[in-house]
Amino acid sequence: MLKSYQGVIGITFTVKASRELKQRCKRDGLDTKASFFGTIDHFCLTEIVSPFISRLYGLTIKPIECKAYKELNDEFRNLLPNLEEVGNELKTEDYEMYESVFRALHQSGIILLESLGVVAVHILGNSEGCRKYIKSKYKSLYVDEYQDSSQTQHQLFLALLGLGLSAVAVGDVKQSIYAFRGSDPRYIKDLIDKPDVFEHHIVNINHRCHPSITNYSNRLFDSSCQLLPTQEIRVYQRVFNGTQLDVAKTLSKSINKLLIDGVISSFSDVAILVRNNKSLDFLKDGLEVPFRIFNDDPLSLINSDASKVMGSLLVYRYDQKSLISDTVELVSQYRSIALSEITSVRNIIKTMRNCSYLNKELVVDIAHQLLSREITNAEISALAGW
Structure with missing residues (x-):
């Protein structure tokens, strides 16, 4: 039974998911005021870095603002690796190398967005006050989409676990899609390899997808996997020749045909997923049907x-x-x-x-x-x- 000032930590990958999780808890009549629901960056900023960084770095008269690498002036950018390049993500072992930069940024009223996890892990390991705060306020930790955790997020998770919090991590290595920004499914495998710390449970029933879609996905990972019984096929593979612009034009014709044939009732019934923002730009330039772009908020x-x-x-x-x-x-x-x-x-x-x-x-x-x-x-x- 939690006390009035105690809660749980619910870490999700997106703001939208955290909002939905919080609303579901409220619908079940739970008191969420003392709990945290949000992204890992938001947790690091609001629960660890902002309240406790001054204990290690000293006070600053300037109001603290979280800024991304691309927003820094050249003076600071030149002291850091190019964090806009894929593969240049900061890791916990980089802290000592760039500590002087993090301190200088702090004195200028800036916390680097890309360093939140690294700095949070350092604070948690070196601030007794921070550890006591986390231990007294939170009793459980729940992390969704763990297959998309980075090295710093994994180390933070283990550090919180070391404080005595009970923990649940949910993830699927087959759904890891953010390797380009430091995520690695090996971290959830690392948890699976700790049977003394974690119980490993497999969820093998898919309630979201039609069996034919599940079969297609599983066969991509294992050509000899057992297929689910189904009387209908709802997923198909098509190979297009030409450039990405040519593909966009071909897709436009296919979408128009779906509309004419009555398969869809409006263009909003169709969603096109792309691998990266560069592909999105090509698609945007080549589509010949009405569309709306959904990317990062x-x-x-x-x-x-x-x-x-x-x-x-x-x-x-x-x-x-x-x-x-x-x-x-x-x-x-x-x-x-x-x-x-x-x-x-x-x-x-x-x-x-x-x-x-x-x-x-x-x-x-x-x-x-x-x-x-x-x-x-x-x-x-x-x-x-x-």
């Missing part, structure tokens, strides 16, 4: 308090199922809200739905009122790309 990449709050405000505006209490609770993670303020805070948030026309300036102003701080240019730019 700029606000979630910033990963600051303001970006999280602005994202929550936008969800509240456009998702009628979203509750005002979700945004109030999020704001309360970043600043104390007195009981006398609750009504005022709720009224400020309600402006998002009550206004007839929503623009960037209004969202920025509401976030400013809620957090009582200026919204940075980087955060405003990310909002503009939402």
